Amino acid sequence: MTISHDKKYIFIRVFKTGSMSIGRHIENNDSRIRVTSNGLRYSKPGVPDTTDWSKETLHIKSSWIKENIFSELGLNWDEYFKFGFVRNPWDRELSNYFYNMGARKPPKDISFKEWLNNCLIKDGQIDASNSPQSEYLTDVDYIARFENYNEEVEYIFDKIDIPILKSLMHINKTDHKPYWKYYDYSDAMKVYGWYKKDIEMYNYEFGD
Secondary structure, three states, X not given: OEEEOOOOEEEEOOOOOOHHHHHHHHHHHOOEEEEEOOEEEEEOXXXXXXXXXXXXXXXXXHHHHHHHHHXXXXXXXXXXXXXXXXXXXXXXXXXHHHHHHHOOOOOOOOOHHHXXXXXXXXXXXXXXXXXXXXXXXXXXXXXXXXXXXXXXXXHHHHHOOOOOOOOOOOOOOOOOOOHHHHOOHHHHHHHHHXXXXXXXXXXXXXXX
16 A cells, blocks of 8 residues: 555555556655555655565555554545555456466466365455455545556546656566456356455456
C-alpha cells in the first residue's frame, strides 16, 4: 500500500492487478509512505530502494490501514482518495499460477488443475495471493478494472496529480494464451466458488 499525505491519496495494492507497475511510477514521481508487512517506510523520488522485498509485502488490506494506521495517527480516512484495481478472477488465478509456479514462465512440474486443487482449499491455509480482491478494497473511493488498464491509469493519475510521461510498462506480466483456453468446466466452477463474492460484486463473467 502506498500513501501520500501531501496529495491525500492511498493506493491499495491487490495481488496480480498491475499494482507493481503503478507503484513504481508513483515512486518515481511523488514522495510517499509505503505500508508494508513490517510497518511504515518513508521514501522519496529518485532515492534508491534497498529494501529486501522478499521478506515483506506491500499488499495490505485497506481495512487494516484504516483501523490501525489512521486511527493510531489520528488521520481522517475520508479526506483521502482511496483506490485499487480488480481483475477477472479466472484471468487473475491463471496469471497467479504462471507467476508463482514458473517464475513467469509455463510451469513444468505442476498443471493448472493441480494448482487449483492445491491452492483453492476452503478449510486449508491459503497464500495471500489467492485472497478475494474484495477483502482488500473496503471503504474505498474508486475501484479500477485491470481490463481497462490504460484508461484507468490515465484517470487515476490525473486525479492524484501525477504525470504520465509514457505508457506504463506492466511489470511482472505473465505470458500465456487467453485464460479461458486453460479451463475445463470443473476448474471454472472451482474458481467461481472461491471468488464468488468478487465475481458478483464486480460483475465478472467467464470469457470476459
